[in-house]
Each structure stands twice: as C-alpha cells, then as structure tokens.
Amino acid sequence: MSVLSLNALLPIALSGTQHASLPQFHEPKTALLQALQQHAHPSTATQLLRLSAVASRYERMVYQAPKRPENSQTLSLPQQSQNSLEGITPTLHTLFPKPNLAHCIAIWRELAQAQRHLPASVLPDCLEIAYSHSVLRPWLMPILGPQGLFLAQCNPKWKFAIGTDEHASDEEAWQYGSVFQRVQVLQQQRQHHPQQARERLQDTLEQKNLKVAKERKQLLEVLWLHLSEADEALLEFCLDDRSSEVSLLAAQMLVNLPNSALSQRMQALLPLLLQQDAKGKWLLEPLDIEAAPAQWQRDGIAIKPPSHHLFGSPKAWLLHQMVRMIPLQAWQQYTGMDINALWQWSATGDVKMWQDALRSAWKEAIFMNISQVDLNQLPSKILLDLRHNNVLHNMLVQCSDSDQEAFWQQQLGHILSLDDVVTVYILRPVNFSLEFSQFLYQFITQQLQPLATKEVDLKLYSWIASHQSTLISLVWLLHPDVATKLSQLPWPRYDNQECIPDYCEELNQKLLAQQQMRTQWQQALANCPTHPFES
Structure with missing residues (x-):
C-alpha cells in the first residue's frame, strides 16, 4: 500500500482514539507489540484501521522513562583527558570560522594517520564546517570519535556524520556506517579483492x-578502480x-570497456554521423531527434x-549526446585523425556550425577515458578549455601520483597555476614528495624574479x-x-633597495607563523596519547 493511501486511512482509523486509554510502558518495543496483539481482528480491513490507530497513538504518546534507583550512577560518554589534548587544540581552533580547505584537510589527515580523535571543544565547529564544505566530510569521519558520533545525532544538519566508530568491523561499517564509511570499506575490498567487492555491491x-x-552513485563509482569486463553484468543492471x-x-x-555490448553499440554510431566525399574529406551529418x-x-x-541548453538546436543537442558516448579511440580508428586533428577539423567547412557540440562532447569523452589518455600529448588549446570548465582538475585527480607530478612539471606556469595545485590537492590529498x-x-x-622592475611595488603587491x-x-x-x-x-629588489616593502615582510611573518604552528602541531601530535578518549 502506498504512503498516500495509508495517509487517507488515518483520519478514519483515528476516529475516537483520542478518548482511548493506553497504559504507560517503559519499553517502547514491548508497548507497540502488546498493543498490536491486543487489537488483532479477523477482518483484514478492520485490522488495518485498528493497527493504524494504535501505531499513530503510540507515536504521539509521551514516553515515561523508568525512575532511576537511588545510589545509581548516571551514564555518560567517556571523558577526554584535557591535559593530553592541550597541545593540539590551539592549532585546530585556527581553522574557524572560515577554514582554508587545504590546511584543514592536511591537519585532519595527519590526525587520522596518528590515530587520534578531535578534542571535544572543537567538535561542533568541525561538524559545522564539514556541513558547509562537503569535500571535508570524508576526512572528518575517522577522527570524530564517540563524542563526535554522539553529537552528529543531535543536529539534523550533521546527519552526514552518523555512522560507526573506527573500531567497528568492515561488516558493521557496511551495515550501519555512513555512506563515506561504506565507500571506504568497498574501496579497500576492491583494491585487494575486486570480485568480492563487486559481489558485495551487487547484493x-x-x-x-x-x-x-547519491549514495548508490558514490558506491558505484568505486568500480572505476580495477574496472574490467567482469563488471559488465552489474553495470548493465545499473x-x-x-x-x-x-x-x-x-x-x-x-x-570504457571496449568489448562491452554498450561500447560496441556506441562505436556503431559513427557510420550514422560521418560520410566521406569523393576527395576523401569527412563530412558530418547529424541526425534528427525523430x-x-x-x-x-x-x-x-x-x-x-532540456528547455535550456548550450547548443542551440535539438539536432545539436542530440549530436552532443551521441558523441560524448563514443570512445575517442573509435573516432581515431574510423577517421584516421588524432584528437588534435579532430579538434581542427571541427572548425572547418560545414562542420564548424556543430563545433561547440562536438568539442564539448569530446571533452567529456576524454574525461571518461582518462586512463587511456596522455594529458601531456593533448594540445594546449584543449587543455586550456578543459581547465576553464574545471574538467582538468577532475582528470588530474584520477591520475597516479607520478603521472600527476610529471604533468605539473610540464604545464605549471603554462596551463596551470599554483592555485590549481592546491585545488587538486583538496580533491585528492597526497603527500608531496x-x-x-x-x-x-x-x-x-622564478615567478618573483621578473617582478624586479620600476613597478616592483605594484607588481609585488598584486602577486x-x-x-x-x-x-x-x-x-x-x-x-x-x-x-x-x-x-x-628571495623578494626582488630594484636599484639595490635596502629593504623589502612592508607587505612582503608582513607575508613573511604570516608564513613564518604558519611554519611554527606546523612544527608545534607535529610535536604535540607526537606526544598526544593514541587513545585520548579512554578515561
């Protein structure tokens, strides 16, 4: 029976129940079971109405907690040893109220790696900033501890953190943990036992x-790790x-599975879109939606x-949808053109009117096939376009650490900036070698040296x-x-200036303070007990 149907029955079922007397129960489950048994009826319709009435009355009934015996002790959460946490608490308080996300993730990662929990005094603030910045949530879960898990249940905004503690087994975390904990369990299993992870997810x-x-999508994304032909059946189900x-x-x-039935169907779309003229020139013939x-x-x-899209006509929309699902390798094999040649071809002749739809779709195809794409071989125009749409950041997240560092060393200062380094770190934190x-x-x-000109003050201030x-x-x-x-x-100087500008010195002091804080943090963390929640 649907919820709407049940809601329609409730006014009828509740008629007169406001005058019914119900005993006070100390055990909620016992109360409901006893009430349901007492109101059994041979007629299914009557029984449904009575059960609805009992359930609703019970829901509204004030729960009467049993009196605590004299001399009994009040149960409470384990207390933290404040002395053991004094060293790390000041650094944690610097994260509020406007956190530097990279700074926050770096601190929380180190706290988790050291198997420590957050001090109680910062838990509400940490939960609040994780509520505002979802990218922080996976790094908060391992360091919440019992008190943090308890607090997460007290505020609807913090429900994302409801789960099991770090001592729970994989099975407990999978059954009762948060979505982040379940993803973590599946990732670990996928890394070492891909088949078992697939079977767990399939069940x-x-x-x-x-x-x-959103939870189904997050768990399914784990299959990108060691994706293989064995995953086809589950993906077809999805x-x-x-x-x-x-x-x-x-x-x-x-x-991304070249031999899958869907990939074969997508590759078969190319003959529907492309034709060659007598001179061997490729022509594009988009299909009508009909x-x-x-x-x-x-x-x-x-x-x-949709009612609003970037490609103008329904025909261009359908072309974009088709092209983004065709593997780039299929384009190259069918036309003999690599991605650079395809990019140039899209700006020629009659094809140019479909340029936006084609290029946008190819960017999506590159992103979907990142494991088979060498980013350093992509033309600068494509990389700039990918960066402008934040696609490049997400592509770098999927690269190995070594491939990512190699890309930075070639493209930093050309396609990417220092800000991009921090942005990618936030999306996938790694230890910088x-x-x-x-x-x-x-x-x-090297960025500072060209600033040593007559306009050094203005350029330095801007930088x-x-x-x-x-x-x-x-x-x-x-x-x-x-x-x-x-x-x-080494701040640049012009005409042998005796001192650097005040704002350079001010930044030096800020950086020095952060460096000292990092040193103090690591020393305090090393001296902090591994289990600070033990009484």
Missing part, C-alpha cells in the same frame, strides 16, 4: 536497500536504475533536450594579493624540509 543494489540515489545519474555513470563505465530509437535513452543518450616540493619552491622563486592564501596552504602541504624556506622567499 546491496539488487536488494534495493539504498534509497538515496542501466535500469531509477536515477538518471546512476544509469549514466553505469553507461560511462561500460563505454530518428533516435528509444533504446538510446537507456544507453546514456538523452534524446529529449621532496622532489616535487623542491620543484614548486623553485617555481615560486601577493593573488597568492597569499595559496602560499599559506603550501606551508602545510610541502615536504617539511622545503616548507621552512617559504618564510624566507
């Missing part, structure tokens, strides 16, 4: 235990998910355009205004041996 999805589409986001994700994964079969909708091609940290420091010093927040973040991200140098940057 959960087939039982339809996950009602929230194509029929009631959420378009989940079904589209499944379709994107299947496109020609699109309904099956395409299940394969991730949205046939009906000594070599990479030295490279970043050298890049910063500092643009990079101050990033430099403060880097104090916490760089290798410790390199981070200490940031407070002693």
